[in-house]
Amino acid sequence: DVKVTQSSRYLVKRTGEKVFLECVQDMDHENMFWYRQDPGLGLRLIYFSYDVKMKEKGDIPEGYSVSREKKERFSLILESASTNQTSMYLCASTLEGRGNQPQHFGDGTRLSIL
């Protein structure tokens, strides 16, 4: 089975801190994604990556950056955390294909910014 592991289930940080969320997948997937999930808004794509060192902005990239130095690891960075970034963050990965490959999700990181 595909395993997508997010480094923390719960995280509490302070306003202005630089925050790193880590995600690792063990199935050699080319594509990796970061979403945030908020009540009533569903999943919103922050960034995705289709190869090492490659990244694409999603729908809500402002205030975030990402890093993909190795194929299995995709990091989300909050450059200067703010209270409106309190949310559930979900990482996903998938094989490259003709659109018929499912995305596989981690368990999520619930981030609180105080």
Place this chain on the structure above:
Amino acid sequence: GNSVTQMEGPVTLSEEAFLTINCTYTATGYPSLFWYVQYPGEGLQLLLKATKADDKGSNKGFEATYRKETTSFHLEKGSVQVSDSAVYFCALSPQRNTGNQFYFGTGTSLTVIP
């Protein structure tokens, strides 16, 4: 463009009732369609998928049929259980899709009462 529309929740059913969660989509070409389930405090899990018109995806008693003529992929289950209480997401992946980006509905919360 690509988009998914799901029926709004929350949905509350008694145990053994019949479940339908409506999902319609907009896409060019022939997307792949997916249903995911999210249990409280967890990430999304793939429930079922269909990759071409008239395909039926099924898993754990849930079914959905890819209807191109009505651009729909409704989720059904004949007899729900308390353990089916979760949030359900419909998603599509466009046919030609660098990075295998998905488009998700906003989710439908289901509560099954004994």
